[in-house]
Amino acid sequence: xAGLWFEDFTPGMVIDHAITRTITExxxxxxxxxxxxxxxxxxxxxxxxxxxxxxxxxxxxFTLGVMIGISVHETTLGTTIANLGMTDVTFxxxxxxxxxxxxxxxxxxxxxxxxxxxxxxxxxxxxxxxQDGVLVASCMRAAFMHKTPARKRDGSTPS
Numbered sequence: 632x633a634g635l636w637f638e639d640f641t642p643g644m645v646i647d648h649a650i651t652r653t654i655t656e657x658x659x660x661x662x663x664x665x666x667x668x669x670x671x672x673x674x675x676x677x678x679x680x681x682x683x684x685x686x687x688x689x690x691x692x693f694t695l696g697v698m699i700g701i702s703v704h705e706t707t708l709g710t711t712i713a714n715l716g717m718t719d720v721t722f723x724x725x726x727x728x729x730x731x732x733x734x735x736x737x738x739x740x741x742x743x744x745x746x747x748x749x750x751x752x753x754x755x756x757x758x759x760x761x762q763d764g765v766l767v768a769s770c771m772r773a774a775f776m777h778k779t780p781a782r783k784r785d786g787s788t789p790s
Contacts, residue, residue, distance in 0.1 A: 634708030637741070637751040637776040644738040650701050653731040654689050662693040689726040694768050698759040701734040707774050712750060715773035724767045731762040739771060749778050 663673050671678035672688050679687040695717070726732070740754040753776050759768040 633704065634710035635706060636710050636779040637753065638779055640738045640741050640753045640776075642738055642741055646702070646705050646736045648701050648705055648734045648736065650704065651731050651733045652697055652701060654693075654697070654726060654728060656687070656728040659687065659689045659693060659728060662690050662696075666690075666692065668692075684725055684727075686727055689728065689730070691722045691726075691768070694722065694726050694732070694759065695720060695770065697732055698734055698757050698768050698770070699772060701732070701759075702736045702755070702757055706736060706753075706755065707776065710777050712775040712777060715752065715775050718771045718773075720768075720770040722768050724761070724765050726761065726767050730767075732759045732767065734759050744775070751776055751778060 659673060662668075663670070668674075668690060670690075672682060672684075673679075673690050674687070676687055679685070699717075735758045737756045737758075738753060739756045740752075742752050744750040744752060753774050755772045755774065757768075757770050757772060758766055761767050
């Protein structure tokens with residue numbers, strides 16, 4: 632399934648995304664380097680070994696990005712105008728190097744745009760689970776979505 636148009640979404644709709652992603656040490660180190668995050672809990676194995684986790688944690692913003700990224704192909708690929716924001720972001724369990732994430736998206740709300748008749752807003756609840764089924768992250772995301780182009784809705788080409 633590629634990105635869906637605004638009209639394709641209904642509140643309560645659930646998508647268990649087909650793509651999964653194993654997180655590597657390289658992913659974490661590269662992300663921390665690219666974002667200038669020097670937190671030793673993420674990049675210093677010896678430091679992290681002395682914490683309650685006993686090993687490095689994956690940067691939570693990388694986890695957030697992977698969670699939303701996994702959802703794109705089956706929700707907003709080629710059909711979104713823009714992300715409007717993320718709220719209620721939680722990281723309920725740590726993610727470690729070698730964990731494999733899977734994502735579930737639930738459509739929380741759908742509403743027409745007040746300013747653009749060709750668009751609407753879809754609110755998604757994204758949830759990421761590790762390989763053991765443990766919820767590791769969640770968020771609400773509002774996406775400004777294109778409605779189906781007129782030529783696709785009625786089969787004709789606009790004049």
